[in-house]
Amino acid sequence: MRRTILGRTTGIALASMLLALSACSGGEQPSMPPPEVEVVTIKPQAIDNVIELPGRVQAIRTAEVRARVNGIVERRLFEEGTDVRAGQPLFQIDPRELRASLNASLATLARNQATAANAQQDVDRYKGLIADQAISKQEYDAAVARQRTAQADVALAKAQVESARLNLGYATVTAPISGRAGRAQVTEGALVSASGGTLFTTIEQLSPIYVNFSQSSSDLIAIRRDAQAGRLDIPYDANRVEVDLVLEDGSPYGLAGHIDFLDMSIDESTGTAALRAEFPNPGRVLLPGQFVRARIKAGVRPDGILVPQTAVKVAEQGASVMVVGDKDMVAVREVKLGDLRGSQWVIREGLKPGDRVIVNGLQKVKPGIPVRIAGAPKAAAKPAAPAN
Template sequence: MTFCSLRRCRTLALLSSALAFTSACGSDQSAQQTAAAPPPTVLVIPVTTTRVANIIELPGRIEAVRTAEVRARVDGIVERRLYNEGTDVKAGSALFLIDPRDKRAQLQQATAALNRAQAARMNASSVVNRYGPLVSRKAVSAQEYDAALSDLRQAEASVLDARAAVDRARLELEYTTVRAPISGRVGRAEVTEGALVSAASATMMTTVNQLSPIYATFAQSSSELLDFQQQIRSGALKVPSLSAVQVRLILENGQDYGIVGHLNFADLSVEPSTGSQAVRAQFPNPNRTLLPGQFVRGRIEAGTIGNGIRVPSRAVQISNEEATVSTVNSEGIVAKRTVELGGQMGTDWIIRAGLKTGERVIVEGWQKVQPGQKVTAKRARISGSTPASR
């Protein structure tokens, strides 16, 4: 080995020793700094029980209070559509005109038949009036008089039959003007001018929906309903009368409808295919925001729970359809707890299960801590209170 090679090896050895020493010193300094760093501070609130609303959130669909299918009641050709599609109409408003000429002719024919029947009755009545005095004088036999009475009764029956035919012909003539059976919003026309409609097949012409007030129908699992009834029987849940139960709607775009409705119907039978029962609420709909067929979510305030738990929504973490909160024990150690959420009351979540009275929930700072980590817990400011060290 040459002198240069020996010198190069010694230089490398000295550099390696210096780097190792520097690294060791850096590690010791980092460890000292880590050990000296104080635990992070988080804000917590204690878990307490209070009377809270029992909010049940269910999927639902909007339905019209009344829906009338407008169908043809006479045969004929549609001459004109007399309304604007998608507008509000009053009960009795004209919607379509069916060619009335045939029905008008039938009415005239029935009127003529009535006139003949009335003339025949007048003649039969005059015969009876003439025969009356003659029977007592034996100028007319009793048999002839009875025959005259029989003719009068038949003439009177013919008049009633003809009058009924006139009424029927007049009614069918009125049916040629198709009118709205209820007040509401009329839909698009199912037939156009020139179409042949039939009374026998009850040709659909249009639909009228009453939109204010309006119904929202929800489906609730029968098993959940059994649990609900058990809570009522045990006294854990206080429920008002059906008509006093308030319901709020969440629209398809996530917005709150804003107008409060009330339950007005609960089905007593279970749908075999879904295992659910139907409940229905009624809502004012002054601006026609709610339309039949819309999907909504209903937040039903089904009574109150005496020992409910509420936590601020900012303390709840929701991921993969699982809700969790972070808690701090008496030694200041963080733990993550899975909870079952109920409904929302303002900015708070109602906790159905997963927390106990006296536990401390982190409301601020949970993002910067991990389970098992030691923290400094301070009382969060709630309702104007000053944060206090716990």
């Protein structure tokens, strides 16, 4: 009985001691302060409206050098892959058969001219005889007809001579334009055909040079809508819209071009409108068939929004940013991105002036928690409960 009373007395004493220690510990534990973040406040500004589209480079002029007469190629007169000038000889076709044809035409012309001269003499002589009624009118008319036939034969022979002379000239194949000559498609000894249009080589002019690309009809409608609503200022001279290029390796092409063609119809199969830009190409950095990205400066957005790249999270579902809302609570805001300007994204939709976007400290926050903005005055610390 005594042991039971002692046990109860010891338990009561131990409980009293724990309560005393708890009272001396200062009451409830202080809460953790909100994480600190850095923000930027959205302010609209005038920015260029840049549209980025894929494109292909095309030579400004391309000429296919083809055979205009039949014959055997004797030799090539140029170096493949070098610049040639208009009129420069490129190939030589065996001219002997063509020269013989020209000589035959010249002989025919000489014979017809002699016949025509004799017919003219007959007409001149018959004029006096018919006046004296020494010959009949029928004989005179026959002489005039022979004269006219002879003159027609002379004209025909002259045309044949001209044709034969042209064909002989075509035996020396020349460059129709100045530019860079490609690989030769025929070798010495090859038989070429005028009717088949045998290809000798191709010449391309590379400076200036074209870039072809296309824009969807929905984008064109959006541009017109924004321009009518005042959200986009389009320059008056729409024919001089400036275009920049980004090469395949991501480096910028240093020289700007301009739009020189816009198709006013939409391709039914692709739903796009064809555009073409012209660029200077003095160093021949741009080559036909090369893939590039065209950045078209289609006006200016007076109320554009830029956000640092570090503030934007890009995922498969889209892009988003963290904003500080009412009572300094964090919220997720989905945004529609434009192009990247250096270290800043252009925001098309999702943000408005005055929004506070978190740019530093994102790893410490999540939606629905309060934060403290760096540089803002700190709130007074909550006093601890007095000890009992």
